[in-house]
Amino acid sequence: MAMQYRIGEFAELAGVSSKTLRHYDRLGLLRPVAVDARTRYRCYSSAQLRELSTILALRELGLSLPQIRSFVQRTGRMSHADRRTLLLRIRQNLQHTIQSATRPLTDVDAALNREIDISGAWTGPVSVVMRRRPGMRIASLRAEMEGYVEADVVRLERELLTALPSEFIGAIRGVLWQRRPDSDTLIAEPFFEVNHALPRRSFYELKDLPPVMAASTYCDNDDYAASEAYQAINSWMSARDLSLGGPKRELCFGDMLEIQAPLTGF
Amino acid sequence: MAMQYRIGEFAELAGVSSKTLRHYDRLGLLRPVAVDARTRYRCYSSAQLRELSTILALRELGLSLPQIRSFVQRTGRMSHADRRTLLLRIRQNLQHTIQSATRPLTDVDAALNREIDISGAWTGPVSVVMRRRPGMRIASLRAEMEGYVEADVVRLERELLTALPSEFIGAIRGVLWQRRPDSDTLIAEPFFEVNHALPRRSFYELKDLPPVMAASTYCDNDDYAASEAYQAINSWMSARDLSLGGPKRELCFGDMLEIQAPLTGF
DNA sequence: GCAACGGTTACGCGGCGTCATTGTCT
């Protein structure tokens, strides 16, 4: 009563290619029930339609073929806890996939809307991106100011630079920006990346800037471009209900600035 | 003022590997601003941090590197219509990704719940799957019956088989099942796949079973297993708010049955 | 003898990661 099929017929019944079946055979994922010793023709049974269907379903769930193999080989000998773990892992994968597609989708939609609304002022599909930024050790100097005064920041930077032995200075420099709560006071904190051998002195603060997930954008190194970038990053964050997880970081790369807004919850 | 970086430093600033940068160079995606003629060292500029950031953002959107190249090469010379088309294409990709992950996610959640609720009766993560099934030409015989009577179906099948010249019969046979609306009358319609040369006769009906998207499941060829399978397919459909788009198809493969429920709206 | 199947091996795709080997900088 159990039917036997050759590879082509079996493939068509199952809705896959015979190439796929040969591939699964080699991987040990779905072995033919028999192989003709002389012709080496593969022979599949009707019961294997169900096996294959399971395999295809698991593939749809995003499992790799080796993962599927280890799953189907132990079916029945798997504890409920194991199954549950597997399902939860699959769930995680799927959710990650969905998330990493949903976020860009809102970006694209926003871009489509912006293009319609103010069709001239649109420079690219996504100018703000989310990225993980590594931590670094920095030396910094802090000052409060009422609003942004470039000269003050430049003066601070120079002070800091003269206090730092140049052999300890790394490649990155920038400014940390904070706002004192319940006031308009701005705290500017120019910094230089330093290596770990730098001695602790009272002229400057020595701290570890932690690694963060940050909203990041690049702009030209001038006040106008920078303020545009800050605006863009703020509206990007508010559109996503994300909140600031530390002082904003303004990194200077010659004629380019990178503005980073550390995010909470990642 | 514009800074120059060698590949390693630039890679670290941008958060990618130097391998990636060399790859992008070869693809013409991000050319170094200069290459030392003697050493062939690549040299990147600070302004390229922004370019690269755009490239990475587009990559996150699921574009291929050649697509990104054609995009960045024509930035500014692109019409609004072109941009809009591109964005809409991206949107489609993303939505497809989301959909093809969301459906399985509900499957997995259902499986997790089932496992909790009735932890013994669960046989696999997904026993019902959705698949596209090709159409075929069939010859069939129809009969109404009050409820399922196996003997009647078998008799019908035999009648049909004796009426069919065997050289026209294909590999697939089965039964179509329908329920007459507003009554419990069941319509059983055994069929055999036939090739196109079969002449039209009054002994049997000749029809084209259309290709469909169907909920499909396999079970052993016995009444108990089949009724379980029908139950499973019904609850699978109702859980997804899907409705039947034609008679159910019961395909016979020796000791296995495949139960298919054609779905509307695909 | 011919078409339609089956077999195997080898290469391609995308987006890099991972050597291995050689050259360059400090």
Added chain:
DNA sequence: TAGACAATGACGCCGCGTAACCGTTG
């Protein structure tokens, strides 16, 4: 001179598709 960095090139990964070439079936 050492050791970090640069260059190039070859191969690996995944899940097959495609092609080439040859044997089997009906």
